[in-house]
Amino acid sequence: xxxxxxxxxxxxxxxxxxxxxxxxxxxxxxxxxxxxxxxxxxxxxxxxxxxxxxxxxxxxxxxxxxxxxxxxxxxxx
Numbered sequence: 001x002x003x004x005x006x007x008x009x010x011x012x013x014x015x016x017x018x019x020x021x022x023x024x025x026x027x028x029x030x031x032x033x034x035x036x037x038x039x040x041x042x043x044x045x046x047x048x049x050x051x052x053x054x055x056x057x058x059x060x061x062x063x064x065x066x067x068x069x070x071x072x073x074x075x076x077x
Contacts, residue, residue: 002032004063005039009055028058036060 012026028050031043040060044051 002034003039005031005033005036005043005060006063007031007040007043007058007060009058011055011057026055028055030063036062 007028007030009026009028010023012024013021014024016022029043029047031039031041031046033039033042
């Protein structure tokens with residue numbers, strides 16, 4: 001049975017709307033496989049452009065259920 005994993009890193013930073021530096025996490029992508037190793041290989045294959053970057057300490061979290069995609073968030077009041 002295939003499992004879904006999200007891969008992310010704590011390497012990186014961004015700025016808040018006040019232009020203050022803040023650390024953050026980078027969501028790098030997802031992978032599917034029978035185990036973590038297979039899912040990581042799937043992730044690297046499908047997001048191969050990331051291999052040109054220098055991320056260390058990539059982490060994974062197994063998702064529960066299927067991915068939900070194409071959600072839209074509009075400014076509702």
